[in-house]
Amino acid sequence: MKNLRDEFPLIAKNKFAYLDSSATSQQPKCVLKAVDDYYKKSHANPHRGTYCLSVEATNAYDFSRQKVADFLNAHFEEIVFTKNATEALNLVAFSYGSFLKKGDHVLLSLMEHHSMIVPWQRACKTHGATLDYIKLNNNFELDLDDFEKQLRKKPKIVGISSVSNVLGTKNNVKQIIEMAHSVGAKVLVDISQSIAHEKFDVEKMDADFVVFSGHKMYAPMGVGVLFAKEELLEAMPPFLLGGDMIEYVYEQETTFAPLPQKFEAGTQNVGGAVGLKTAINFLEEIGFDKIKEIETELTKYARAELKKLKFVECYFTSNAKNHENVISFNLKGIHPHDVASILDSKGVFVRAGNHCAQPLLRSLGLNSTCRLSLSLYNTKQDIDKLVEALKYAYEMFFKTK
Amino acid sequence: MELKDIYTNLVMEHSSNSPYKTELKNATHKQHGHNPSCGDDITIFVNLENGKIKDASFSGVGCAISQASTSIMIETLIGKTTLEAKQIAQIFVKMIDREKLLPEEKKLLKNARAFENIKDMPARVKCALLPWKTLLKLLEEN
Structure with missing residues (x-):
């Protein structure tokens, strides 16, 4: 080797x-070269032009999305590119969070990054929900007894990271998802700290939402991923609004593009997505x-x-x-x-x-x-x-x- | 730049064993300052009498540089009028901003000149500046 x-x-x-x-x-090197090659050979605005170069850029973007979908064992439509994990978390908290009602509960682990905590704080305040936390035991791990206790409040959402960015503690995501599903909660998993080290199969895990940043797994900065089950994405209102995420725009009304475009407003980071695809190949080759x-x-x-x-x-x-x-x-x-x-x-x-x-x-x-x-x-x-x-x-x- | 040009004996002494690290009783003013990204968190206590800093002290947690900078600042400013203190704090900020100081300005800074080399450690500039900015806020708000 x-x-x-x-x-x-x-x-x-x-x-x-x-x-x-x-x-x-x-x-x-392979990621740096792939991004360089993309800009030297295939760069144009995807989805817009009818000329061949734009088609090439669209293909580069689509192939990258398919690669991410295969990597996570998800469907093409379930992969939304974002700027980073933070944007993906904001998207979920804003969009899926809009279904929260007064008196609902959201449950996060206390070892979460601010990017998980702060968006849910705002979502809970906006919709009158309560934000609760799963405590840690004295061995720097999540206290699963406390988790079980908190689940009695029947949270709508459980937010958890696969690995703590401070403690390095690896959470038993599969078990946590099963426990959360048993009370009807949807589970949002931040795998930013584990994606470069361990594969994550969304189907096997039965995760509802998964987020990560490309730049923590050997890809360039500026590209991140949200996976969400298709039926959830279908039901959720769009997050950012603008070009490319629409179907018809009238003076007072708009209809939205199908998935995943509905969640990707404006020109996207195609070079970053190409880098991410190459980084996944790199990891899989090793x-x-x-x-x-x-x-x-x-x-x-x-x-x-x-x-x-x-x-x-x-x-x-x-x-x-x-x-x-x-x-x-x-x-x-x-x-x-x-x-x-x-x-x-x-x-x-x-x-x-x-x-x-x-x-x-x-x-x-x-x-x-x-x-x-x-x-x-x-x-x-x-x-x-x-x-x-x-x-x-x-x-x-x-x-x- | 050598690291020892920053972590001098003077700085080490003030950071680990400051005579001013106490909550001043009868403080007429106090001001809280912090660097959220790193957790430096201090409170400066001042006893102002007839426009003069009669006494001052501090409490809080932080790195050696922020703690020593706070201690040395207080040492430098006790006995000064608020106007003089403001002027000295501004000279300190100027020094950190890499502006050239006049000889009389250097003299006014006394031991606080120990932080001159911090300008070569950009990641730590905010540590050294914290007490001085906190003091300027206190003086401007009162």
Whole structure:
């Protein structure tokens, strides 16, 4: 097999340890080339022109959608391209959220990203519904007993991420969906943190809504995906309005285009969609079993190495099998931003802050954390480099005292 | 730029062991400031008497740079009139904005000049600026 690092120009050319793939992943040569080729050879506005180039751009866009549909085991009409997962979440909260009535409940896990929380806050306020949260147990996992209890309120919607972007906790999505369906709730799953690492089959999972961002799975920024069951999309009002999503426009009335165009107003990111299709091909060529093998080994190694450092406090589940790719930690007595700056000076790139999950951090009694995240181009050397830099940071702070 | 040009002994000392980190009793004014993206969160307490900062202190959480910048700012400004404090805060902002300072302006900043090199660490500029912006808000609103 090819050396995976060599496939990523930005990784191969530099000596730094890039440990922030949960924020955005780097892109492989094949994706960069596919986007470049699209703009050099096939670019025009899709759906509009009758000339051959526009037809080519339309084909490029349609083939990309079909690829995403096949990847998720969904139908072509069930795939809506968005700017990112955030836009997809806003679409669902605005559009499906418009069916909420006074007294209804919406249930989210407390480990959700702000992009899940904030749109549902507004939807609930607008329609007089109540927003509830599933608590965590003291092992950084969802408390399924609490979930069961909350389900007695018969929520209309349950929103959950497959993997926490702060804790790396992997949720049992299948079980959660089954439990939620048993009380008639629709389930919205944010798979942004897992899609580069594990396949998601919407039919097998019986998910109602699924969202992810392309840029966290080796595709360019600016393209994301919403999957929703066809009957739901049919019933939902459109989100953004404008060109390309209409059928007939009269002075006072409009009828809308069929799925999926109904949810794609304006000129779309065709180059991004082509990049996404290529990124999926890239992942499938390596194979998800191989990806899992590489990344599980890395996560295991990082857990073990960090645990050896007495001055590091880690926030991850003790069940290694429920833990993927993301590790939050703090150096005792040093603010994460100082740690991240010092690591930066040693060529180790991690994120510090609240990771767009303030309610989660607050519930853990934390203000902010450092976060490392691993991807298939990372190596054990990256983690060794991190460990050395952490020791340096600790000494730098505590030798002055 | 060397990292040690930012994390100097002075900065480390002020961040870990500030004499001003306490909630001032009888404060006449207080102002809350925060950087939402990173969680730096401070409150500045000031005792104003006849247009003069008679005493000041702070509380809150944050990185070493924001904590030290707050502590050093308070050290620099105690005893100054509100007008002088405003002027010094503006000079600090100017320094961070990479504008050239006059020799007399540099003198007024005293220990706060320790943050001159923060301009070479763009990701941390907002940490150093937080207390000064918070103070300017306090002075402008009162």
